Amino acid sequence: MLKKLSLSSLVSSVLFSSLAVAGQVPGRETDADIPVSHRDRIYAAEQFSNTVSVTDPADNRLLGVIRLGDPSPSSFSPLYHGQVLVHGLGFSPDHRTLAVVSIGSNSVTFIDTATNTVKHTTYLGRSPHEAFFTPDGKEVWVTIRGENYVSVIDAATFEEKTRITTAAGPGMQIFSTDGKYAYVCSSFNPETAIVEVASHKIIAKVKQDSPFCPNIAASPDGKQVWFTLKDTGRTTVFDARPPFGVIKSFETGPITNHVNFAKTSNGTFAYLTVGGLNQVKVFRTDDLSQVATIPVGNLPHGVWPSGDGSRVYVGLENADALAVIDTATNTVIGNVPIGQAPQAVVYVPNAVPTGDDGTRNLQELGVAGKVASLSLAEVGSSATRTSVALFDQGLSQVLQASVTGLKPKQPYVMALAKKADGSGALEPLANFMTNPAGSAVVNAVGPIRQVVQAEATDTRRYLVVAPIVEGKPGEPVQLQVATQ
Structure with a gap:
């Protein structure tokens, strides 16, 4: 019986090997x-x-x-x-x-x-x-x-x-x-x-x-x-x-x-x-x-x-x-x-x-398992263009954004706005240049999660992406639309 099982297993193994692609x-x-x-x-x-x-x-x-x-x-x-x-x-x-x-x-x-x-x-x-x-x-x-x-x-x-x-x-x-x-x-x-x-x-x-x-x-x-x-x-x-x-x-x-x-x-x-x-x-x-x-x-x-x-x-x-x-x-x-x-x-x-x-x-x-996720969309659209991760490092986080949908080879800034529509003065987090595909991976470090997810309206901030115009942030082209 043992020999029969062994032979059967061997045949199954050979059959499996012949069906699998090596x-x-x-x-x-x-x-x-x-x-x-x-x-x-x-x-x-x-x-x-x-x-x-x-x-x-x-x-x-x-x-x-x-x-x-x-x-x-x-x-x-x-x-x-x-x-x-x-x-x-x-x-x-x-x-x-x-x-x-x-x-x-x-x-x-x-x-x-x-x-x-x-x-x-x-x-x-x-x-x-x-x-x-x-x-x-x-x-x-x-x-x-x-x-x-x-x-x-x-x-x-x-x-x-x-x-x-x-x-x-x-x-x-x-x-x-x-x-x-x-x-x-x-x-x-x-x-x-x-x-x-x-x-x-x-x-x-x-x-x-x-x-x-x-x-x-x-x-x-x-x-x-x-x-x-x-x-x-x-x-x-x-x-x-x-x-x-x-x-x-x-x-x-x-x-x-x-x-x-x-x-x-x-x-x-x-x-x-x-x-x-x-x-x-x-x-x-x-x-x-x-x-x-x-x-x-x-x-x-x-x-x-x-x-x-x-x-x-x-x-x-x-x-x-x-x-x-x-x-x-x-x-x-x-x-x-x-x-x-x-x-x-x-x-x-x-x-x-x-x-x-x-x-x-x-x-x-x-702490390596802690991350908060955000997304940004084009102004006037619900289509998500940018995903943002906030990697917890204790009191601060590393922000990493996968930015797409921008003009190629142009300077932009990721910034914080006081209002959800991006109006008003912006607080820059990171300047960046888009690649020939109009995209970039952007990084910043700081206590960012605490302000973009704050409940109090006086301390709450919103992530935005804006072009750099004459050395300064212009009107935002992408706005924070959701938190997870």
């Missing part, structure tokens, strides 16, 4: 799919709470956070030793080490996935952005966006071994599935560099339609590379193999953020987060046609598929949450509360060894 990023198409289980983990890098949230995808449950630093104003102290602006994520090929980039403290922190403890912190040049292991696991490449190079770190010693000089502002790098090439897009210059991994030499360049690329991804079949352009709201697809020709460049929407792939029984699909529209757009990779638009929540940012391609997880930067997408229906089927302003998201199959619940050394969300 190979999810960052692995090869020929790699086996890994079904969702309690051994898997979803990690999100949270910029304003300086945490990494840890979620069990089997039941979409937040297990806790790895606290790498403190919220402001503690992080302003000259004696502060924690990390600041936790932002980028990558993981080792054996799924046992997480690489976490903190922009403000110029570091990459290596975390043991089984114990949630820090193995080592390596300090680098100004404003690193993303870190990824080479497919052989021997090196970790970190783009130093505030300078002009990729730092190559020895994965065994965690020490920098060499640098690859690029145009100023390398934004992110990703590797071909065979480990032969690295694709390094730029955040300051309109070019993506193709680097031969073995020699660390740039061998080709691909034109970007605009300078600001925040994210780049390689398809698991090794045929395509997709990169996003946040400033113009476009996406470019090019051939992953020589001569690396551009296949298509097309508009995807304001504040186009990250891109990733899910391979399913219906084909391979690219999932793009479009922050200004609060949507994820889904495209086929064979004919590049758009097949779905998924409303997900405020300012979607990072995106990563499960190990079997059945789910896609999206970090909602202005909602402090993970949205869970079912790739069979392209609908949101879950929402997980996490830390403040999630940026990069990675799904790590088999991150926790058998017999270990993987919750050791995790902490509760605490």
Whole structure:
């Protein structure tokens, strides 16, 4: 009887494997799919709470956070030793080490996935952005966006071994599935560099339609590379193999953020987060046609598929949450509360060894779970154009606004008005310049929640967006319309 059951299980396993479509990023198409289980983990890098949230995808449950630093104003102290602006994520090929980039403290922190403890912190040049292991696991490449190079770190010693000089502002790098090439897009210059991994030499360049690329991804079949352009709201697809020709460049929407792939029984699909529209757009990779638009929540940012391609997880930067997408229906089927302003998201199959619940050394969300949400609409309209999150830092908050619907390349100010219609003198919070798509991500710090949600009319203020006219705020063009 035992042998019969064993044989039956084996046949079922083989049948399941034949029906499933193998190979999810960052692995090869020929790699086996890994079904969702309690051994898997979803990690999100949270910029304003300086945490990494840890979620069990089997039941979409937040297990806790790895606290790498403190919220402001503690992080302003000259004696502060924690990390600041936790932002980028990558993981080792054996799924046992997480690489976490903190922009403000110029570091990459290596975390043991089984114990949630820090193995080592390596300090680098100004404003690193993303870190990824080479497919052989021997090196970790970190783009130093505030300078002009990729730092190559020895994965065994965690020490920098060499640098690859690029145009100023390398934004992110990703590797071909065979480990032969690295694709390094730029955040300051309109070019993506193709680097031969073995020699660390740039061998080709691909034109970007605009300078600001925040994210780049390689398809698991090794045929395509997709990169996003946040400033113009476009996406470019090019051939992953020589001569690396551009296949298509097309508009995807304001504040186009990250891109990733899910391979399913219906084909391979690219999932793009479009922050200004609060949507994820889904495209086929064979004919590049758009097949779905998924409303997900405020300012979607990072995106990563499960190990079997059945789910896609999206970090909602202005909602402090993970949205869970079912790739069979392209609908949101879950929402997980996490830390403040999630940026990069990675799904790590088999991150926790058998017999270990993987919750050791995790902490509760605490203040990292507190956020207030507002929205602004065009004057004379009920159509929401801007989402605002107020991330609690104690008595003060970090304000972050995803602003859209403005004139391109023009100066504006986010300000406080004494009246709901925006009339009267304005108290400026943050000046900003819109990008070519007429959008921007705007930040400010202060006790803002206390005044925009005050009950007393004499202290109540309202958020507005106004153009800068002759150096001063003009008439508001967007007004606060709702609180949540």
